[in-house]
Amino acid sequence: MASERLSLRDLPPVDRLLSHPEVTVLLKKFNRDYVVQQLRHLLDALRQTVRQGKNLRPTDLTAESIVAQLKGALSSHDEPRLLRVVNATGTILHTNLGRAVLADEAVEAAVRAGRHPVNLEFDLATGKRGRREENVETLMLDLTKAEAAAVVNNNAAAVLLALNTLAEGKEVIVSRGELIEIGGSFRIPDIMAKSGAILKEVGTTNRTHIEDYERAINENTALLLKVHTSNYKIVGFAAEVDLASLVALGQGHRLPVMEDLGSGALVDLSAYGLPKEPVVADQIALGADVVTFSGDKILGGPQAGLISGKKDWITRINKNPLKRAVRCGKLTLAALEATLRLYQQSVDLAERLPTLRAFTRSLAEIERMGDSILPVLHATLGEHYLLSLEDSVSQIGSGALPTEQIPTKVIAIRHAQMGAEKIAQRFRTANPPILGRVREDRFLLDLRAIFDPEDLLPHFV
Numbered sequence: 001m002a003s004e005r006l007s008l009r010d011l012p013p014v015d016r017l018l019s020h021p022e023v024t025v026l027l028k029k030f031n032r033d034y035v036v037q038q039l040r041h042l043l044d045a046l047r048q049t050v051r052q053g054k055n056l057r058p059t060d061l062t063a064e065s066i067v068a069q070l071k072g073a074l075s076s077h078d079e080p081r082l083l084r085v086v087n088a089t090g091t092i093l094h095t096n097l098g099r100a101v102l103a104d105e106a107v108e109a110a111v112r113a114g115r116h117p118v119n120l121e122f123d124l125a126t127g128k129r130g131r132r133e134e135n136v137e138t139l140m141l142d143l144t145k146a147e148a149a150a151v152v153n154n155n156a157a158a159v160l161l162a163l164n165t166l167a168e169g170k171e172v173i174v175s176r177g178e179l180i181e182i183g184g185s186f187r188i189p190d191i192m193a194k195s196g197a198i199l200k201e202v203g204t205t206n207r208t209h210i211e212d213y214e215r216a217i218n219e220n221t222a223l224l225l226k227v228h229t230s231n232y233k234i235v236g237f238a239a240e241v242d243l244a245s246l247v248a249l250g251q252g253h254r255l256p257v258m259e260d261l262g263s264g265a266l267v268d269l270s271a272y273g274l275p276k277e278p279v280v281a282d283q284i285a286l287g288a289d290v291v292t293f294s295g296d297k298i299l300g301g302p303q304a305g306l307i308s309g310k311k312d313w314i315t316r317i318n319k320n321p322l323k324r325a326v327r328c329g330k331l332t333l334a335a336l337e338a339t340l341r342l343y344q345q346s347v348d349l350a351e352r353l354p355t356l357r358a359f360t361r362s363l364a365e366i367e368r369m370g371d372s373i374l375p376v377l378h379a380t381l382g383e384h385y386l387l388s389l390e391d392s393v394s395q396i397g398s399g400a401l402p403t404e405q406i407p408t409k410v411i412a413i414r415h416a417q418m419g420a421e422k423i424a425q426r427f428r429t430a431n432p433p434i435l436g437r438v439r440e441d442r443f444l445l446d447l448r449a450i451f452d453p454e455d456l457l458p459h460f461v
Helices: 002-009 014-018 021-026 032-051 063-077 104-115 134-144 155-167 188-195 210-216 243-252 280-285 311-319 330-345 354-360 363-381 420-428
Strands: 148-152 171-175 198-202 221-227 257-260 290-294 305-309 385-397 400-415 437-439 442-446
Touching (some): 134 330, 148 311, 155 221, 155 257, 221 243, 363 400, 385 442
Antiparallel strands (some): 290 305, 437 442
16 A cells, blocks of 8 residues: 555656646647546546556656656547548448549539639629528539429438428438438438328338339328338349339329438439439439438438429429528538539549549559559568469449449458458558458459559558
C-alpha cells in the first residue's frame, strides 16, 4: 500500500503538465479543454494501473513520459477516421465503401460549393429567394421526360415521403413477391408503416396476377405500388404484373401507381453490353404516376433519392412538411447536378462516369494492366509471395443486377507460411488500405474497378 500511495502521489497534477514546455506548444494547435481532457484520460489510466498492482517503472509517472503519451494520443486523434481505401473487392458499387465513385466534375462541383457561398436558394435574376432543388429538378425533367421531379437525401427517404404524401392512413396494394429487404435491414413493410400507409399484400411470393390487385381494391385504397426487385430474382414458376398492366388498372379505378426502381437507370445499360434494367424515362412513358430511384447506385452520383412523375402528385410531395426533414444539402445538390449534366451533355459517358467505366472496361484493358503491375507488386511484397494473374468475375453490387457477373482479372496472392486472411489483414494496414477478397485460401485483388496501377502497390505502415 505504501508503494501504491507513493506511486499515486508521484503523478504530476494537470496544472503542472499544462505548463510543461512541450504542452504549451501543443496548446497553440489544440483546444485547451481538449488537451486537458486527454491528460485526465492518461492520468486516470495510470492510476488504474497502479491500483491493479501492475509493475511500473519510476519513469512511467514522470511528466516527460506522460507528455510523450499525450503527444502520441493527440497525433493519432488528429487523423481523420473516414479514410480513402482501394476497392479491389470485385464489388463495384460496394455499400460499405460508399457505393459510386463520383466523376471529376461532380467532385469539383462539391468542392466549389463547400469552399464558397453559392446561390443555393437565391434567384440571381430576380434577387429574391429561389428553390434549392430547382437546377437538379430541371435536369431530371429533361432526362426522365416526367412532368415534375423532386430530390431528397436517399431513396429510402423518397419512398417514405411519397407513401406518406399519397397514402397516409390508407391502403397501399403491393405484391408479396416485392416486399423486399435491402442492406441495413431496410424493409418495404417497415418503411410503409413509418409512412402511415397501410400495407395490403396480394398474390404469393413467386406469383402475382392482375386479378389479385383488382380484388384487393376497396374504398380505402389510395395507391398501387410496384417495387423493382433489384437485389434478388425469382426464377422458375414465377409471374409478376408488369407496370403497363398496373397503370391500366389504376387508371380504371382512378388510383395512382408508384414504382420504386431502387437503383434506377437513366440510360439503357444494354447499349453498353450489360443486362437491361428499367430506364426511368421508359417507366414514366408507361404511365407511372411516381417513380423513385437512387442517385448513388447505377446512376453513379452522390447519395440521393430522386422522384419523377406526374405534376399533381409531385407537387403534393414537394409541399409535404416531411420533405424538409429529408432534403439534400448543397454539397449533394452540387455533385448531383454535375452528374446529371454529364448524362445530358456528355458524348463519352462511359469514360467520364467512373461507375459506368468500371462496368464497361474491356477484359483486354484489364489484363494489360494486370500484366504490367504483377512483377512490380511481386517485387514489392518479396520472394516468399506467390502471385498469378487469373480469370474471375466481378459484381455490380448495392442490390443492382443481382445475378449478373462481369468477367474480370484478379491478382491471386499466396504465401508459403501465411494464410489468405493474414495476407488480407496485412493489405488492410497499407496506406491507403487495400481491400480485396479471400477465395480458396488465396487473397484476390480484383482489377475491374482499379484505374491507377499505383493503387495496388502497398505502402505498409
